[in-house]
Amino acid sequence: MRNGDKLSPIEAAHQFIKEHFPNCQGALLAGSVVRGEATETSDLDIVIFDNKISSSYRESVIAYSWPIEVFVHNLTSYKQYFKTDYERARPSMPMMVSEGIILKDNGMIDSIKKEAMEILSMGPEEWSEQTIKIKRYFITDVLDDFIGCSNRAEEIFIANTLSELLSEFVLRTNRQWIGTSKWVFRTLKKYDEEFANNFVKAFDIYYKTGNKNEVIQLVDYVLQPYGGRLFDGFSLGKG
Incomplete structure (x- = not known):
C-alpha cells in the first residue's frame, strides 16, 4: 500500500478488528492518535475484550501500513491489570480504557470505562x-x-x-x-x-x-x- 493510500487510524483499527477479532465483545482505540499527539512513528494501541481468551496477552504487528500494539483481555483478566497499575502508580491500562474510542461494543464497554475512570480519579495510594x-x-x-x-x-x-x-x-x-x-x-x-x-x-x-x-x-x-x-x-x- 502506498503512503498516500494509508488508512486513517480509525479505519485501520476497524479493519484490524474485523479481520483478526471479529467475535470479540468489545474493542477500543487508544494512545497518541486518540489524544491528538501522534507523530510519524506513532502506533495504534488497540484494546480487545474477548471472552474466549483464556489469559491476557500483548502483541505487536504491522498491518495496513500501521504499527499496531494489541492488548487482549477476557472479561475479567483486565481487572488484574487495573489492580497492578494502581499498585505501581502507573495507570497505563486504566488510561487506555478511559480515553479509548469505542470500535466495538456488545454492551460492556461503559462499565469497564467507569471502572477505569474511578481508578484514575482516586489517585495512587498515599506514601507512608x-x-x-x-x-x-x-x-x-x-x-x-x-x-x-x-x-x-x-x-x-x-x-x-x-x-x-x-x-x-x-x-x-x-x-x-x-x-x-x-x-x-x-x-x-x-x-x-x-x-x-x-x-x-x-x-x-x-x-x-x-x-x-x-x-x-x-x-x-x-x-x-x-x-x-x-x-x-x-x-x-x-x-
Whole structure:
C-alpha cells in the first residue's frame, strides 16, 4: 500500500478488528492518535475484550501500513491489570480504557470505562512516612554521588537516576500518578506546569554546561518540606 493510500487510524483499527477479532465483545482505540499527539512513528494501541481468551496477552504487528500494539483481555483478566497499575502508580491500562474510542461494543464497554475512570480519579495510594523517609535517603545518596563525581560519563548516568527518583518523589508525595520515558514530563506538567519547566531547565543546564548548581538547588527545594537531605541516623532493617 502506498503512503498516500494509508488508512486513517480509525479505519485501520476497524479493519484490524474485523479481520483478526471479529467475535470479540468489545474493542477500543487508544494512545497518541486518540489524544491528538501522534507523530510519524506513532502506533495504534488497540484494546480487545474477548471472552474466549483464556489469559491476557500483548502483541505487536504491522498491518495496513500501521504499527499496531494489541492488548487482549477476557472479561475479567483486565481487572488484574487495573489492580497492578494502581499498585505501581502507573495507570497505563486504566488510561487506555478511559480515553479509548469505542470500535466495538456488545454492551460492556461503559462499565469497564467507569471502572477505569474511578481508578484514575482516586489517585495512587498515599506514601507512608517510612516510605518517604526511605526515598529521601536514596535521593540524598544519589545527590551526594552527583555532587562528588568528577567523571563526566558517570555523572550523566547519576543525573539520569536522580531525575527519575526526584520526579517520582514529587508526584507520589502529592498523590499523583507517575510515568516513564516521555510520561515523566507529562505527569509532572499535569501536576504543576511551572515546576515541570523548572525541573527540565535545571537538568538541561547540567547536560549542556556541566553546571550542577540548578539540579542541587532543585533537589533541596523538593526535599525541604519533608526534612531535607537524610543520611545521619537513617536505618533500614535493623532489628
